[in-house]
Amino acid sequence: MPDTTTSAASTAPEAASAPAKRSLGTGPGRLLVTLYGVFTVAAASRSLYQVIAQFQVAPLAYSLSAVSxxxxxxxxxxxxxxxxxxxxxxxxxxxxxxxxxxxxxxxxLVEPSAFPDATVWSDYGMDYLFIPVALPVTGLMWLRRARTEAA
Amino acid sequence: MIDALTVAVAATALALAAWCGWATYRDQPTKDWHFIGMALVSLLGIAQLVIGCVQLARGQSPDEGTAIFVAYLLGASACIPATGFMSLSERTRWGSATVAAGGIVLAVLEVRLFDIWGGGSA
Structure with a gap:
């Protein structure tokens, strides 16, 4: 009998944390996962190509794209x-x-001469329909809500 | 590239985005008819990938470089299938929203593909 109680006690926190664990990437989070996926692929492939093929053109811009x-x-x-x-x-x-x-x-915007070529975040992400500005804001809102739901 | 095909992919992608956006608005998950629509757009995307590669093989070259062109072709053909699978495992309105976002992304990719190939010059 002690066995069953310990196993029940050990599975209970897991069961409690499982929905909380899942909740980040489901519901509205699924849309965020998709958008972050798109931007990871877009920014990574773009900066990878630019760093390999033409790094000397705009080292600062391409490094910043890689960071993003x-x-x-x-x-x-x-x-x-x-x-x-x-x-x-x-x-x-x-x-x-x-x-x-x-x-x-x-x-x-202040110092365009420092950027011979654009980064992903140039002009607040204008090249990407300003999604780069909207994404972190919605992300923070969603993460905030995920916390209050889990609590 | 065939401009008509690029326009067709972009237009159907936007239509799919509107359709799935409507499903999101009505709080519905993606249904069989949506998946048939996604299959159609995906087929167009794959056809574009094949035609693009054939044209590269025939010696034509895109204005902005072959590597970028192929990367965008791959992205465009994978876009709707990927978001479709996401909506399969998210049976709520947010699954529909995901496909709608995928449709908009694909339309943007088509505009970029048009530019990369050379904006109607071929």
């Missing part, structure tokens, strides 16, 4: 993995992403 690709990839993995740790990590990187978009967006 890493950020998108990290958030994507966090959303898919789920759980409280991943939620916090995703929230921090969404905040970083927002700072990055706003910072680089402003930088490209």
């Amino acid at each position: 690709a890493v950020v998108y990839g990290f958030i994507l993995v966090s959303l898919v993995r789920g759980g409280e740790g991943a939620r916090k990590a995703a929230a921090v990187s969404c905040a970083l992403e927002l700072i990055g978009v706003l910072g680089i967006g402003t930088w490209t």
